[in-house]
Amino acid sequence: MGRKKFYVVWVGVRPGIYASWEDCKLQVAGYPGAKYKSFDTDEAAREACEAGWQSFKELAKPSRRSVREVRPAAPFIHESLAVDAACSGNPGDMEYRGVHVATGKEWFRVGPLRQGTNNIGEFLALVHGLALLKREHLSLPLYSDSRNAILWVRMKKCRTKLIQTAANAPVFNLIERAEKWLRENTCETQIFKWDTQAWGEIPADFGRK
Secondary structure (H helix, E strand, O other), X not given: OOXXXXXXXXXXXXXXXXXXXXXXXXXXXOOOOOEEEEEOOHHHHHHHHHHOHHHHHHHHOOOOOOOXXXXXXXXXXXXXXXXXXXXXXXXXXXXXXXXEOOOOOEEEEEEEEEEEOHHXXXXXXXXXXXXXXXXXXXXXXXXXXXXXXXXXXXXXXXXXXXXXXXXXXXXXXXXXXXXXXXXXXXXXXXXXXXXXXXXXXXXXXXXXX
């Protein structure tokens, strides 16, 4: 039996995530301009679906950028900074933090902030980590377990679909500051995708699953 795949349909009869090619095919066969792709994990499919076709298309493009996303050889680099976010609800109370992998020491923590999302927290955590490493003149690599957040940082734009309200105004203020920092700064920090399947939960995980 072949490895199970998950299929994202961005443009089709009924956009969404499908667990079989047969179901996916019903949504895209003969549909003008259908946009769809298979993924190895449900997590990757959900992130790609939420990011949208245009965002995912940007991920596939080669680009010249100051922040580089690469896949390091196993095992992970202990002398590094890991970031993660947690959100109680979607939207809900959101927080994020950075942890020094070698020592397990928490280097920063923000929140909880009202009416945020996990993806926003992951994005803000990465930018916070980048800014901290640059300010302290540290050459450590950064780990995140969110492809979506890595993509948004690379694009210098938080592609959230969350609607701004009075309750989450502080969250959007942080987003604005993070996007401004990305536009105005360059750095050579490498961002690595944390391999949860091989290494377990990222060291900055909040342990609330």
